[in-house]
Amino acid sequence: MKLTNITLVSMMSLLMVACGGGGSDSAPEPAPAPAAVVEEVAVTVVETPTEVVVVEPEQQPDPDAIYDTTAELIAAKSFMLDPEYELTVSYQNQNSRSAYLSVCTEFTEGQNGIKVSYDSCLLRTSVDSDYKGKLMVANDQNRLVMAIWYLDDTKNPRYEIWENDLDSNDVRKFEVN
Amino acid sequence: MIQDKIANLYSVQLATGFYEKSSPLDWNQEKMNALAFSVHDRYLYAFNYYYGTIVRIGSDFQVAPISLSNLPDKGFYVGDISVNENAYYLYRPGGSYGLYRVSLDETTSDYLQMEKVVNGSTLNHAIYDFAFHPDNGFAYAVDRWGNLWKINVQAGTSVKLSNVGEAGVFGAVYFDVTGNLYISRNSDGNIFRVNTNWDYPVAEFFAYGPSSSNNDGARCALAPIISQESPTTDFGDAPDSYGSSINNNGARHDVGEGTLFLGEAVTSEPNAYADNGTEVNDNDGIQFVTGVEAGKTAIVDITSSGGGFVNAWVDSDKDGEFDADEQIITAEAVTSGSNVVAYDIPTWAETGATWTRFRLSSEQNLTPIGGVSDGEVEDYPIDIAEQNVTAMHYPSSDTWATLAFEDNWPLVGDYDMNDLVVHYRLSSYDVSGTLMRVKIEGEVVAIGASYHNGFAFRLPGLLRSQVDTGRLSFKINGVEQSVSPLEADTDEAIFIIGNDLWDFVTAGENCKFYRTESGCGSNIQMTFSLEIPMEANVNKVDVADFPYDPFIFASEGHERSYVFGEAPGRRYEIHLKNQAPTEAFQANFLGRGDDASNATNGEYFINENGMPWAINIPYEWKHPLEYMDIKYAYPNFHSFVTSSGELNVDWFTVEKSAPNNVFKQ
Numbered sequence: 001m002k003l004t005n006i007t008l009v010s011m012m013s014l015l016m017v018a019c020g021g022g023g024s025d026s027a028p029e030p031a032p033a034p035a036a037v038v039e040e041v042a043v044t045v046v047e048t049p050t051e052v053v054v055v056e057p058e059q060q061p062d063p064d065a066i067y068d069t070t071a072e073l074i075a076a077k078s079f080m081l082d083p084e085y086e087l088t089v090s091y092q093n094q095n096s097r098s099a100y101l102s103v104c105t106e107f108t109e110g111q112n113g114i115k116v117s118y119d120s121c122l123l124r125t126s127v128d129s130d131y132k133g134k135l136m137v138a139n140d141q142n143r144l145v146m147a148i149w150y151l152d153d154t155k156n157p158r159y160e161i162w163e164n165d166l167d168s169n170d171v172r173k174f175e176v177n
Numbered sequence: 178m179i180q181d182k183i184a185n186l187y188s189v190q191l192a193t194g195f196y197e198k199s200s201p202l203d204w205n206q207e208k209m210n211a212l213a214f215s216v217h218d219r220y221l222y223a224f225n226y227y228y229g230t231i232v233r234i235g236s237d238f239q240v241a242p243i244s245l246s247n248l249p250d251k252g253f254y255v256g257d258i259s260v261n262e263n264a265y266y267l268y269r270p271g272g273s274y275g276l277y278r279v280s281l282d283e284t285t286s287d288y289l290q291m292e293k294v295v296n297g298s299t300l301n302h303a304i305y306d307f308a309f310h311p312d313n314g315f316a317y318a319v320d321r322w323g324n325l326w327k328i329n330v331q332a333g334t335s336v337k338l339s340n341v342g343e344a345g346v347f348g349a350v351y352f353d354v355t356g357n358l359y360i361s362r363n364s365d366g367n368i369f370r371v372n373t374n375w376d377y378p379v380a381e382f383f384a385y386g387p388s389s390s391n392n393d394g395a396r397c398a399l400a401p402i403i404s405q406e407s408p409t410t411d412f413g414d415a416p417d418s419y420g421s422s423i424n425n426n427g428a429r430h431d432v433g434e435g436t437l438f439l440g441e442a443v444t445s446e447p448n449a450y451a452d453n454g455t456e457v458n459d460n461d462g463i464q465f466v467t468g469v470e471a472g473k474t475a476i477v478d479i480t481s482s483g484g485g486f487v488n489a490w491v492d493s494d495k496d497g498e499f500d501a502d503e504q505i506i507t508a509e510a511v512t513s514g515s516n517v518v519a520y521d522i523p524t525w526a527e528t529g530a531t532w533t534r535f536r537l538s539s540e541q542n543l544t545p546i547g548g549v550s551d552g553e554v555e556d557y558p559i560d561i562a563e564q565n566v567t568a569m570h571y572p573s574s575d576t577w578a579t580l581a582f583e584d585n586w587p588l589v590g591d592y593d594m595n596d597l598v599v600h601y602r603l604s605s606y607d608v609s610g611t612l613m614r615v616k617i618e619g620e621v622v623a624i625g626a627s628y629h630n631g632f633a634f635r636l637p638g639l640l641r642s643q644v645d646t647g648r649l650s651f652k653i654n655g656v657e658q659s660v661s662p663l664e665a666d667t668d669e670a671i672f673i674i675g676n677d678l679w680d681f682v683t684a685g686e687n688c689k690f691y692r693t694e695s696g697c698g699s700n701i702q703m704t705f706s707l708e709i710p711m712e713a714n715v716n717k718v719d720v721a722d723f724p725y726d727p728f729i730f731a732s733e734g735h736e737r738s739y740v741f742g743e744a745p746g747r748r749y750e751i752h753l754k755n756q757a758p759t760e761a762f763q764a765n766f767l768g769r770g771d772d773a774s775n776a777t778n779g780e781y782f783i784n785e786n787g788m789p790w791a792i793n794i795p796y797e798w799k800h801p802l803e804y805m806d807i808k809y810a811y812p813n814f815h816s817f818v819t820s821s822g823e824l825n826v827d828w829f830t831v832e833k834s835a836p837n838n839v840f841k842q
Contacts (some may be wrong), residue, residue, distance in 0.1 A: 006219050059820045060643040070592035070808050070815070075787035080754055082794050083829055084572075098466035100476070105573055112515065116464070119575035124468050125567035136723055138572050138795035139826040141205050154476050154519050156498060157466065166826075 069153040083139040085164075087172045089123060091146070094177075098151045100128050102136065103174070107145040107159075114159040116147045142166065146176055178222060178349050178361075184209045186221075186238070191351060191359050191396070192410050192423060194368050194386030195431025201241035211256030211306075212349075214280065214396055215261040217732040221251040222281075224253040224267065227720060230266065231279065247291040249274060255306055255346075259330065263313045266330050267291075268307065270810065273299040274610050276333055295333025300817040302326055302335065308358060309626035310373065317373060319347045319360050325378055332491070335764030341380035351396040361386050370426065381426055385540050408631075410548075411443050414460065415532040415556035420495035420546035424437070428546050438482045439463065439537050439552040460555045463535050466517075470562045472524035479516040480538055485552060487518070487602050489535045490545045493561065499534055499545035508541045522743060527560050528614070529650070529708060533557045562606055563613055571603040571723035572795035577619075578602060580727050581799035584628050586751045586790045587770030588738055594792065594807045595693045595800040596626035597678065603723050604817050612717040614710050621678055621703040623840065625803050629732035631676040631747075635759055637721035638711075639670040643712050649707040650788030653681070662707060667760055674705050677732035693803040698842040724793055728752040728759070740770045752782050754789035789817075794829045799839040 061074045075081065089103055104122035118124075121133050122144075137144070142164035149157045162174040178187045178197065184207060186200035200206075207227030214221055221234040228242040229252070235241075257267040261599035263282040267276070275297035280287045307318035307328060316328040328335045345418060347360040358523040359379065360373040371381035411430045421427040432443055441461020469491070479487055480718035481811035490499035507522040512722040537541050553781065572578045577600035581592045583590035584597060601619030605612065617634055624630075644663060651662040653675075666673040675681055681703040684690050688697035719796035731737055741749070748763035756766075767774040773785040783789050802809035808815055813833050827833060 001229050034782065053736060061787070061821060063816075063820045063824070065819055067808070067815055070230070070788070071589055071808050073786060073808075073815055073818055074789055075783075075818045076821045077778075078755075079784060079787070079818070081789065081792055081818065081822075082795075083817070083822070083826060085442070102466070116466070118464050120573045122570050124570075124572050124574075126470065126473070126565045128565070133567070133569070134722075136571060136795070147466065149476055151474055151476075151519075152469075154517055155829040159229055 005106055007135060061148060081138075084136045085172060087135045087137050087174055088132070088145075089146070089174045090130070090176070091127065091148070092130050092177045095128055096129050100149045100151070101125050101128050101131060102147045104145055104147065105141045105143070107161075112145075114161075115147065116145055117158070118147075137164075137172075146174065149177075179209050179212045181208065182190075184762055189349075189386060189830075190409055190550070191353075191368065191386075191548075192384065193268050193429055193550050194366065194384035195550035196386065197434075204238060206240055210254035211250065211267055213256050213258040213552075215258045215263065215265075216260055216288075217258070217281065218478075220258075221281065222258060222265055223820055224256060226252050231267075238821055238841075243289060243399050244580075245279060245289055245291045247293075249277075249291075253277075254808040255304055255318070257307055257309050259309050259314065259316075259317060260311055261309075262651045266294075266307075266316065266696045268297075268300075268304070270297045270301050270303065270482050272296065274750055276330065278330070294330060299326070300333050300335060305346050305363075305440055306350045308350045308352045308539055310356065311352055311354050317352070317358050318350060319343075319358075319371070319380075323380075325358075327373075338373070338378045340380065341369070341378060343367075343369055343380040352821075353396075355630050359383065379451070382544070382547050383426060384429075384837060385550055386457075387537075396581045410446070411438075411459070411553050411555040412446055413534060413556040415534060415558075416497065417501055417536065419492070419532060419556070420625070421556070426546050428543075429548045430536070430538065430552045430554055431548070432553075432560070434817055436483060437485050437537065437539060437551045439535065439555050442482050443714075455476050458552070460474070460557065462537070462553065462555055463533075463557060464813035465557070465559065468562050468566065468568060469522055469559050470564050470566060471522055471526040471528060472564055474519050474521055476517060477506075477535075478482060479511055479535070479537075480517055481511040481516060483513045483676070485511055485537050485539050486515075486541045487537050488545075489520070489533065489563070491522065491526070491559070492531045493523050495529065495531045495561075502745065504545075505533075505835060511537070522561065523570055527746075528561050529710075530558060530560055533559050540545050557749070561615075563608055566606050566608050566613065569723070573603075574604070577797040578601065578793065578795045579726065579800075581792050581794070581798065581800055582729055582751060583790045584626050584630055584729060584751060586677050587736065587740055587766065587768075587772035589771045589784055589788075590790070592806050592808075593625060593801045593804055593810075595623050596628070596801045597621075597630055597632065597634065597729055598623035598625075598798075599727070600797060601724075601727070603725065605717070605723075607717045610717050611713075611717040611825075612711050614708060615707070617705075617707040619674070619705050620701045621675075621691075621705075622701065623693045624678060624682060624691040626690070628737065629677045629679050629735035631725070631732055632674045632678055632729050632730040633664070634674070634707075635669055635671045635726040635728065637726050638719045639715065641667055641670045643715050644670050645710040645712050648708075648710040650681075650706075652706045654704055663763070669760060670709075671759055671761075672707055674707075675703070678703065679732075690803060692842075693800070693840055695802055695840075698840075724753075726752060726756050726759075727793075728756070728791075730761075735815055738770070752791045753791045753793055757781055796829050798829055799831055799834055799841075802838055802840050805838050808833055 015071045016172040059074045104121040106117035108115045144162045146160045160176045178189045187196045188199045189196040209223040209225045211224040225232040233241045246268045253267040258265045265279040267277045276294040278292045280495045303321045304318035307316040323340045325338045326335045348363045349361040351359045363460045366386040367382040368386045370383040371378045413428045423439040442459045444459045463479045467476045469475045487509045535555045538549045581594040581598045582597040604616040606614040651658045662672045682691045685697040701720045733746040750758045750762045771784045772780045814827035
């Protein structure tokens, strides 16, 4: 999408040059005939795609570059610098049991099973049917637990653990059936 | 306190009723009574039934009988030593006895002479102990019908002040330095507090203490009732309207032998909100394994160190008190380890932030206030939610994310990323996609610049008119603000946390800035919280995702850099990378100086290198020291950026920091 936008903008500026327009602030002269514009568009569209990339002034980040100061550091303009990742969470509630679902980061696995710190949750929700949602998870959190407490059987909660695959570039999914 | 036929001396923690035997196992003393503490020589005195006279008890528990002249042939069980004069007063009702005075002052001519002040049929009260007021010279006692008597021991007269509303044999009574009389009832050990400063003093239940058939107590009336130096009491944390501090008869437990507690630990403190002197957080026994929703069943997991009973309350109507109908768990027997308990939240519960109190004790039935001799109290702030709500938290419900600003925009700064550092967390609550509430909490962690900045959150996609301003809550440092945070004259919903953050914080002594220079640590001086309820029918999908749009703006009347001819004020904003400014921003500021924003491409607040003036980190980030380039505080930051997030994804953690180059408190 972004490239398309850039293309269009560049096309328009080329168009203006082609039409002889010198900016709109000081030129009260009448606009050129629309018919001419249409014809020239056809010509430019064919020629510009490679030029756009060249003309684009963005300095591309170099993963191997070493900079002494952050003032010299170059970032991709579209890179938001957020050290977090998106995780889709889904839970299939087989028998539509009334339950309470939490997705949290802090938990321990000991002799007495899993203990969750419910202060560390990203998601907490009542569920009577399936659940699906999207979370933003900090990059230093690579293990999450889903705790499901059933209101018709409060003594037997269910725990599922998800681990991030750091090598994967796929969208992360925490799916529990 | 002294009890039993073969006497035992107990230390009693009045605040909680906790007691333990102090006297040695082989003490072998006969019954004693009329126990008194002398503030003059700091000995305990008592009437000893074996010697048939008064005795002096030293801190080594040595008992020395003192022979008196004119001693009647009967024992005394009522007595105390005056604070104003060094004299021991003993009393027994009835015509053969009365009120006696014994001078303990060696320099007086009547030293150790027993003198009858008044006959026991003239001063005739069914009292079992009395205690001297810390400064007015009168002795006070409560008789078996609950009448409070103020006794003039010189004149041998008495005045009835009130009926305290509790009857029984009050065998041990004590004063504290502020004029509270503590009366301990033999039959059940209950300790009541009677504030003698009141016009009509009545008994408030105070603590569950030891019971006994014979019983007498003494204490230094000039001492506060909880030791400041070596506290043994655990208090709650809820605001004092709930009854937390000792002044408000707060819920408190004697830590005692430390065997019965919630979670992994209990610590003692001199009072509620006081520092317990350790880093230990002993509020660790309750896990809210489900949310708390009005009209639904909720579940808690209670970790106990041993067998006992749990009582718990939720302030469901949010009136700042735990009312009788707000008890959610009553005398629930728990055992060592995990105890899963389900409870119901009333349908009339109001949504939003409130408090809960959990009390564990061997005592079965407790109220939300008062002292008890064992166990622990834990108070938790919670949110009562609407039924079937989905709560989402960023970065999680009890951790902080960090916003770090360089405020020299549109000029490139020094990249120490500490001109403004804010910790914050966000929560949203929706029911089936309808956004009910948003919560914003945070604290201003550092200001490493002399520019004056305001701080605000915009919720992109939410209109000002969609906010339920009537229920909006905005607190700074825990205090509800009278000024609405919702910015006026805009269509968008913009919440102003502060128009000039320098109004809320100060630099340290000999420091230029707030918490950015080495040696310039201070406490956090500004916290904030916002609860934003919505009018009906706001679709969550129409509102932006976390972290919404936090931004800073120039404070009115304060100059900025040369790029601006005049103080730009509210028209000046700095947002996170590629976040469009608000409608209050002056659009032609973009592109000035080093700014390379390109609105058409959706690129905002970046320089020609694609670097922003603000970063967001979903972590409680330690910011770089003043003038310290972020690269030298976080050596992996550059690689994270140049790889567009492929490498060193955890560059921001404390483990990956250069410890000498980040600010330390």
